[in-house]
Amino acid sequence: MIVFFDRDIGTSLPTALITLRFDRQFNELHYHQQHFRIDEADDVWLPQVGQRGWTVIGHDSQHHTREAELSAIKQYNIGCFYLWGAEAKRWEKMQCFARAYQRIVTAENITPRPFIYRVTKTGRLQVVPIP
Structure with missing residues (x-):
């Protein structure tokens, strides 16, 4: 499994x-x-990450609602996890990831x-239907 943490996760968790x-x-x-500029648009980096077969982990939970991003997810067969904690402290994000890791x-x-x-915050996974 090759993991790619989106910019909204920041650098603290992956480092x-x-x-x-x-x-x-x-x-x-x-x-x-x-790999990308901090302000690189999602519809630019998602196809590149998808072509490499990487799994995306990020806080942005709307990729499936935006046409260009959804198209990239489908076209490049991207696996994506929306991690809880966009507004949480770093330690709470780490705890969430650790709970969910397996x-x-x-x-x-x-x-x-x-x-x-x-x-989820407790580390549970919920399927997000892809339209």
Whole structure:
């Protein structure tokens, strides 16, 4: 599993995972600021991430409601997780991710792409229907 953290996650969570060597749990771990401008439009970076087969984790829970982003998700068979905590403190985001980690890995391994899951504060996954 190759993970890509969207810019709205920031750099603290992915760099903490790298520092803790948790990135070794994935085949690769990337975050937005490593590859794209901070203001790069979602409909620009999503196709590139999709072409690489990366799984997106971010706070933006509206990709499936915007035409260009939805089109990229479908066309490039993107797996996407909407992580709870857009307004939460960094530690709370980390806790949410840690609670959900095994479920994210399982969902990634058994769910045909494209897919979208919402990750709740308690780490549960909820399927988001793709129109």
